[in-house]
Amino acid sequence: MKHTPTPAGLAALEAQLAQDLEFLELPAKPWVPRQMHDGLPVRDVVVIGAGMCGLAATAKLVLTGITNVVAYDAAPAGLEGPWVTFARMQTLRSPKTLNGPSLGLPQLTFRAWFTAQWGVEAWQSLDKIPRVQWMEYLIWYRKVLDLPVRNSVRMTGVAPVDDLIAIDVEGSETGRVLTRHLVLATGRSGLGGFAVPDFLKGIDRTYLAHSADNIDFDALKGKRVAVIGAGASSMDNAATALEAGAGSVDMLIRRKEMPRINKLTGIGSQGVVHGIYHLPDAWKWKFFDYTASTQTPPPRSSTLRVSRHPNARFLLDCGIVSVEQDAEGLLVETTQGPMRFDFLIAATGFSNDFSDRPEFAAIAPHIRTWSDGRYTPDMGPPRAGMSEAPDLGPAFEFRERVPGSCPMLSHIHCFNDAAMLTHGKVSGDIPAVSAGADRLVRGITASLFAEDVETHFANLIAYDIPELLGDEWADSTPLLQKEAVQ
Numbered sequence: 001m002k003h004t005p006t007p008a009g010l011a012a013l014e015a016q017l018a019q020d021l022e023f024l025e026l027p028a029k030p031w032v033p034r035q036m037h038d039g040l041p042v043r044d045v046v047v048i049g050a051g052m053c054g055l056a057a058t059a060k061l062v063l064t065g066i067t068n069v070v071a072y073d074a075a076p077a078g079l080e081g082p083w084v085t086f087a088r089m090q091t092l093r094s095p096k097t098l099n100g101p102s103l104g105l106p107q108l109t110f111r112a113w114f115t116a117q118w119g120v121e122a123w124q125s126l127d128k129i130p131r132v133q134w135m136e137y138l139i140w141y142r143k144v145l146d147l148p149v150r151n152s153v154r155m156t157g158v159a160p161v162d163d164l165i166a167i168d169v170e171g172s173e174t175g176r177v178l179t180r181h182l183v184l185a186t187g188r189s190g191l192g193g194f195a196v197p198d199f200l201k202g203i204d205r206t207y208l209a210h211s212a213d214n215i216d217f218d219a220l221k222g223k224r225v226a227v228i229g230a231g232a233s234s235m236d237n238a239a240t241a242l243e244a245g246a247g248s249v250d251m252l253i254r255r256k257e258m259p260r261i262n263k264l265t266g267i268g269s270q271g272v273v274h275g276i277y278h279l280p281d282a283w284k285w286k287f288f289d290y291t292a293s294t295q296t297p298p299p300r301s302s303t304l305r306v307s308r309h310p311n312a313r314f315l316l317d318c319g320i321v322s323v324e325q326d327a328e329g330l331l332v333e334t335t336q337g338p339m340r341f342d343f344l345i346a347a348t349g350f351s352n353d354f355s356d357r358p359e360f361a362a363i364a365p366h367i368r369t370w371s372d373g374r375y376t377p378d379m380g381p382p383r384a385g386m387s388e389a390p391d392l393g394p395a396f397e398f399r400e401r402v403p404g405s406c407p408m409l410s411h412i413h414c415f416n417d418a419a420m421l422t423h424g425k426v427s428g429d430i431p432a433v434s435a436g437a438d439r440l441v442r443g444i445t446a447s448l449f450a451e452d453v454e455t456h457f458a459n460l461i462a463y464d465i466p467e468l469l470g471d472e473w474a475d476s477t478p479l480l481q482k483e484a485v486q
């Protein structure tokens with residue numbers, strides 16, 4: 001990393017951030033009345049997941065004066081999200097200038113963090129953000145805001161307790177936690193799991209991995225590897241296998257052509273960020289159906305990282321018909337004929353199928369999805385991955401499939417990728433996560449305030465600290481009477 005002579009350093013940045021927060025009177029003063037239930041403390045909000053979305057949501061809550069909050073993450077500190085676990089790209093796809101989770105605070109941006117340490121020249125010569133460095137920035141973000149995050153704690157269940165939500169946690173904290181609102185910032189795989197095509201069901205894991213699995217790439221040295229898909233993760237996994245010495249890597253791509261245009265990113269604007277949510281449903285469907293059909297291309301650099309290897313092949317129009325395992329490995333029947341491989345990596349994405357996750361067993365049957373009436377056939381053909389998207393309210397809250405069947409859903413907020421069809425891309429990717437956190441926290445704020453309205457009104461009545469002491473004026477009315485007599 002190139003150092004310029006006088007970067008201000010992180011301490012100076014942190015001092016500037018502290019001053020900005022003070023000038024803006026942030027964090028706002030706590031204002032939510034504390035609740036107890038049967039002698040147990042009740043959280044105002046519990047956030048599950050302390051990846052980028054969970055951190056942004058937690059920070060926004062705290063800055064808004066909702067401080068009785070905790071975020072839990074199953075991962076150990078510093079290993080949240082995909083960045084240093086299963087993400088295998090060298091740099092982020094996102095442009096370095098995006099303000100990400102900075103919540104409108106310039107000193108909280110990646111750019112401020114970077115230039116404070118390495119200077120403006122280094123910033124100018126930086127192309128894309130190195131993947132690991134993005135994680136380092138998120139670690140700093142959490143630290144500098146002193147966010148209430150507890151790691152190595154997994155949420156394993158949700159249940160209603162009167163009008164509260166009880167969550168079960170396991171790990172470095174174990175037991176039941178009561179909360180008024182629950183935010184699921186559980187990431188791309190957080191509501192469902194890995195999407196694995198039917199033709200791979202039953203294949204032994206010694207021959208097969210999902211791109212988000214922990215893969216032993218050294219074990220692929222000299223092996224014939226196939227990667228299914230043509231997205232970013234396909235390229236990253238193929239490149240990692242090639243760099244680890246795989247004998248050959250075939251990219252099995254069903255499409256006749258590689259997707260080449262990043263449509264939704266191309267039209268990115270504040271209009272898209274704030275406008276999609278307010279569009280009629282037919283328009284939301286149209287936008288996301290079109291982008292799903294055109295698909296997001298892999299980044300150019302990731303594709304070149306694969307194609308520079310002579311033992312990599314891009315096999316287009318190569319759909320998979322069936323996969324069988326035998327003594328020689330895998331026999332893959334494709335639309336281009338049979339092929340033999342030793343190992344297959346399915347870069348086939350994630351699903352929003354709540355029933356895949358035991359921690360959501362209690363709520364999954366009650367969650368209303370787009371297929372429960374929000375989607376209508378006049379919007380276009382149904383599309384897997386969209387039809388089962390949750391039908392969310394304005395604060396990302398779930399809705400009940402049958403009214404009255406699971407009232408706590410109105411206090412469970414789906415702040416993750418699954419919200420996209422209802423809310424646009426504001427709860428999953430770097431570009432608009434601050435806007436998403438703002439929308440989420442405004443909704444939670446309104447809900448908490450309305451539910452406590454009697455207490456707030458009682459506080460209004462009880463408030464009795466005078467601004468005027470009584471010695472600032474004299475009543476002139478007697479003078480009027482005197483004037484009238486004269």
Ligand SMILES: Cc1cc2nc3c(=O)[nH]c(=O)nc-3n(C[C@H](O)[C@H](O)[C@H](O)COP(=O)(O)OP(=O)(O)OC[C@H]3O[C@@H](n4cnc5c(N)ncnc54)[C@H](O)[C@@H]3O)c2cc1C
Binds near residue numbers: 072073080
């Ligand atoms: C390989 C890959 C590369 C990507 N590259 C980019 C990129 O370049 N630019 C971009 O904008 N986006 C990128 N993304 C999208 C990326 O997922 C998001 O930008 C970012 O990670 C979203 O943050 P998140 O908080 O929603 O999810 P995550 O970062 O995935 O965090 C979710 C957290 O929830 C925790 N969790 C889940 N379930 C539980 C539970 N039951 N109990 C406790 N904790 C739980 C997990 O441990 C995890 O830490 C990429 C995604 C992948 C998979």
